[in-house]
Amino acid sequence: MNLASAKTPPRGFLNERLETMPRDRLARHQEAQLARIVEHAYERAPLIRQTWSRAGVTPKDVKSLAAFQDTAPFIDKDRVREFRDANNDPCGGLNTAAVGELKGVGSTSGTTGDPTPVPQGFRSPPEQSYLRDLWHIGARPGDYLANVMFTFRGGHRGRLMQEAGITPIYFSLSPFEMPRLCAASKQFRPTTLSMLSNPLLIALEQLFEKTGEDPKDVFRSYHGAIFGGEPLGDRLKNLVTSWGLELFETTSLGDVCGATECRAHDGMHAWEDIALVECLDPETDAPVADGKIGEMVITALTDRFMPLIRYRTDDLITLNRSPCICGRTHARIKLLGRKADQIIVQGKSVMPRDVLGVVENHSESRAGLFQIIRPQKQMDQLRVRVGYDPTRLKDAQTALAGRLTDDLAARIGVPVEVELSLDSELLKLGPPHKIPRVSKT
């Protein structure tokens, strides 16, 4: 879907040779990178050394992609935390920087436990992947980029955008920053934005309703905006489309780098020269065919500070390696959700994004705040705590609960029980940018 905009976005690749490399050549490139990164990690990352030694595998055994996929052992977040605690190593045995080489340590959001440290140099792999994505969306030298993010990802050490001639205007990832974002959009006329999230879109919606400001005028200079953090529901997607803004969904490849939609909006492109992406059956570890659901397993190919090797991400995805109409040859990912968030209700798989699509379509619960109550993975009934705005109630709470229950049951196809909670109460459960979508109680 291409959205008409006042300004036609420029076309082209930041690095055409890499981005459109034929897949057989890309595979040979990956093999060469893999050989180097595996040796580097085995030599300098104690967790990798320990894991590979226990598996009886050395870098000499892994001289091809096929050999790597047959023999390389896995690591996951629990393993990293285990190593961290057993060895008092804050980076979980993955920091390979020599003394004096390390510039900074970013961290993950920490929504599933203690944040994971991410050792970094300058011009990190995520910066490199996002520069390509923003270039595709239409950022060019001399342009401004509205950059909305937390500091804990990489502090103020980013420089790759600027070196490419793109000036970031910085904002915290907070609903309270939306008036300033709108003001900057009109003053500087940025051409790209990274990134928006559900809470920020809700805040913008409320801001435009309150002020009467025309969102089409606010966003008229943008070729597009990156959206991430959670799945994007249809209601907000359609709303943003009506503002004249094209959204490009993004996800993280195991914290190695990003993967973002192109203009075809048919999956998020991984950058397979930065990360090796595997889609594996979570039970058997066998590769699954394109289009089938598997767990995303990531190997960092260029990160010499934190080389994750065969890192199980807990994310369920489908992979598509067929050519894309945008011209890129790198695989596309569709993200279904976290394995840990999956529940099975009477044999049927249910993920938080299945619930979001229903909840946000009711006016009272349009903020899309909810939690799946999941005391165990297998359940007879889907229990959902749904946030609502009392000022938007049309009738009794029980009537709203009834409508939500019926709608969820019809759309998802399982028995449902809905518990209502005020939006304001649900927001207390987490930071402003995200609430946990699954709760034991």
Added chain:
Amino acid sequence: MTTRSDDQPFVVGRYFAGGKAEFLPATRRELDRNAEAYARVISTCRFAPGRYALVVSLLEEAVQVAPLEQACIDLGLVVTNADASLYDAGRVESIIRRFDVACVFGVNAATLDGLKMFGHDAAKVLGSKTIWVRPDGYAAAKALPGVDVRRWIDIGPALGLECSDGAGAHIDGREWEIDERGGTIHLTSRLHRAAPFAAADTGLRGRHAAEPCSCGGPDPRIILEG
């Protein structure tokens, strides 16, 4: 395709004027100059290279904080970050628990409140480190036993940091001409900036201390009043 001129800002951050947030563009040259000035102050504390500096800030403070991070890196410290927000106080505690943190920049009231909200004893978390605290958290931080507290002061577009001697926040004397007018600090930029300032009223009630500091640093100090 437009080409970038040397004057194109490297970043656009923000500062406060009269209580209102204003955009603050800055060139790479300004940030490099600021880094040198901050390093002069931080080096008075003599942190051992290889230790960690935790910077508690917001992304829009890029013009003030990017050079601060660079100064720490130039002094051999490894920089890590948390948002200056209530919820990210949990991250502050986690980082300090796991890493060899020598110093913490930018602690504010939200950080201290957040530590309490998560059930942490701020004195235990921040003890034996040097912490630079913003005005809204300064009194509470000073009351914590065993915590070495220094001032972090936003002076309009500039950032003042106290040195090891703790007698006022140093501000880059090469970068800024400082006036006191009507009890508030006014700044005029001396060198080329993306956004120049001419006798800009920072709204900060303070005194400009031009006499030499016992830390040996060349830069003047701002001492808060009221």
